[in-house]
Structures are given as structure tokens and as C-alpha cells.
Amino acid sequence: MRITHEIEITPTAVILDGQTLTQTETGEKMLIGLYRQHANDYPKFFKMDTLCRLGFIATELLLQAEGAERFVPTEDRAVILANRNASIKNDKDYLKTISEQDYYPSPALFVYTLPNIVTGEIAIRNKYMGETAFYILDTPDQLMPIVETTLNTPYSTLNSAIAGWCDCSDANTFYAKIQIIWKN
Amino acid sequence: MEELIEQLKQQIIEALNFEDMTPADIDAQAPLFGEGLGLDSIDALELIMLLDREYGIKLADPKSGKEVFRSVRSMAEYIEKNRTK
Numbered sequence: 638m639r640i641t642h643e644i645e646i647t648p649t650a651v652i653l654d655g656q657t658l659t660q661t662e663t664g665e666k667m668l669i670g671l672y673r674q675h676a677n678d679y680p681k682f683f684k685m686d687t688l689c690r691l692g693f694i695a696t697e698l699l700l701q702a703e704g705a706e707r708f709v710p711t712e713d714r715a716v717i718l719a720n721r722n723a724s725i726k727n728d729k730d731y732l733k734t735i736s737e738q739d740y741y742p743s744p745a746l747f748v749y750t751l752p753n754i755v756t757g758e759i760a761i762r763n764k765y766m767g768e769t770a771f772y773i774l775d776t777p778d779q780l781m782p783i784v785e786t787t788l789n790t791p792y793s794t795l796n797s798a799i800a801g802w803c804d805c806s807d808a809n810t811f812y813a814k815i816q817i818i819w820k821n
Numbered sequence: 822m823e824e825l826i827e828q829l830k831q832q833i834i835e836a837l838n839f840e841d842m843t844p845a846d847i848d849a850q851a852p853l854f855g856e857g858l859g860l861d862s863i864d865a866l867e868l869i870m871l872l873d874r875e876y877g878i879k880l881a882d883p884k885s886g887k888e889v890f891r892s893v894r895s896m897a898e899y900i901e902k903n904r905t906k
Contacts, residue, residue: 669840680839680841683838683839683840683841684837684838741870741873741874742870743867743870744863744866744867744870745836745837745838745863745864745866745867748863
């Protein structure tokens with residue numbers, strides 16, 4: 638397997654292919670700032686939960702670094718992400734809307750009460766028609782064997798994957814380390 | 822009515838997370854779905870919750886939704902006639 642691009646995002650730092658991108662904001666405000674600066678053409682970003690915003694902006698920066706033609710329907714790239722906290726931040730936000738004191742369930746929050754929505758959001762944005770998967774794991778190192786197996790499945794049409802760790806436990810506690818990985 | 826329309830625009834912006842939008846950006850006569858604001862089915866559910874939460878209106882008949890949610894003005898007219906709070 639060959640890794641061509643890598644991004645790491647913490648609440649205070651963004652490192653793309655080894656280069657630190659200077660940030661003036663932190664936490665979720667930083668993610669919104671990154672969106673405005675580097676994408677700003679996908680209003681649905683504002684409807685996403687923090688986990689999806691994290692995965693979305695990490696992927697945007699990765700794909701911009703890759704520089705290949707985008708938004709062309711393809712089945713040869715997978716999106717395989719993992720984390721430890723599932724969709725806990727959004728689950729808590731949703732729980733507040735169904736409390737006994739103030740029972741107004743939010744449909745917009747409910748749709749993000751599954752972590753694999755982030756892989757779907759990335760696939761929809763980029764017109765990836767192939768494999769998407771989201772795993773709940775104890776540690777990031779457990780993901781790589783899964784990615785390797787997925788890419789090398791004999792009948793697979795896959796040549797590459799956007800793969801890595803994408804974890805968020807609240808608006809100011811998150812971590813992403815995502816790579817573009819090629820089969821050969 | 823105009824005051825209610827402005828209040829409703831602000832509530833829609835907050836409920837649907839239109840972070841880049843101000844009430845002045847919303848045409849009260851424009852269709853809410855399809856063209857205009859281009860809302861989707863999840864947004865429709867949020868609007869139903871908004872009517873219940875802010876104005877005490879429970880939309881019991883799904884067929885009425887098409888007319889109620891035609892535009893911000895049609896929503897405001899419906900609220901004025903049916904609000905319980």
C-alpha cells in the first residue's frame with residue numbers, strides 16, 4: 638500500500654502533508670473557518686454535526702492537496718473511517734431535544750445519530766459510488782489491517798481509499814488523521 | 822403580519838442552521854421547497870417542530886402541509902389563524 642497524502646486535525650492545529658496550516662480559531666469555530674477558507678461551496682456543511690464537519694473538511698483539504706479532477710462519479714475509491722466515540726457528541730445534543738421538560742425531537746439532529754453518516758457525506762460530496770464503512774475501534778492502529786483487506790479483496794474494483802481516524806466527543810475535543818491510500 | 826413574518830424568518834434561519842443568511846435574504850413570497858430556499862424533507866420536519874414549539878400548532882393533517890409550507894408568508898398566515906401561544 639502507498640500513502641500519498643495525509644492530514645491531521647486537532648482542535649488547535651491542522652497539519653497537511655507535514656505542513657502546519659496557520660489557524661486563528663480553535664475547536665469547531667476552526668472547522669467552520671477552514672470550510673469558509675477552503676471550500677465555501679457546499680451550504681449543507683452548516684447542517685452537519687461536528688463529526689461530519691471534521692471528516693468533511695479533512696477530506697476537502699486532502700483532495701485539494703491531491704489535485705486530481707474532482708466530482709467525477711467513480712467506484713474505485715473507498716471511504717473507510719473509524720473512531721472510538723461513535724456519534725456521541727451529536728447523540729447528546731439530540732438527547733437534549735427529547736428531555737421530559739422540553740420534548741421537541743430535532744429531525745436535523747436525529748439524522749446524525751449514526752457515525753457512518755460522515756462516510757456518506759464524503760461519498761455524496763465527491764460522487765464516490767464504491768465502498769464506504771465506519772468502524773468503532775479501541776485504537777487507530779486497528780484500522781490499517783481492515784483497509785488493507787478491503788483494498789485487496791479479489792473481486793474489488795477499488796484502487797484507493799480515503800481512510801483514517803475521525804473522532805469527536807464534543808465541539809472542542811476531536812481528532813482526525815486521514816490519509817489517501819493506494820492499493821499499489 | 823409583517824412583524825410575524827420577520828420573526829418567522831429569524832426562527833427558520835436558526836432552526837435550519839442557515840448560518841450565512843439574514844432575514845433580508847429570504848423572500849417571504851418565494852417557495853420554500855424545490856426552488857427558493859431549496860429545503861428538503863428533514864427541513865420540513867424541523868418546520869413542523871418549529872410550529873409546535875413556538876406557536877403551539879400541531880399539524881395533524883399531512884395534506885395541509887403543502888399549502889402551509891408554500892412560503893414564509895403562507896406559514897405566517899397559518900400561524901396567525903391557528904396559534905395557541
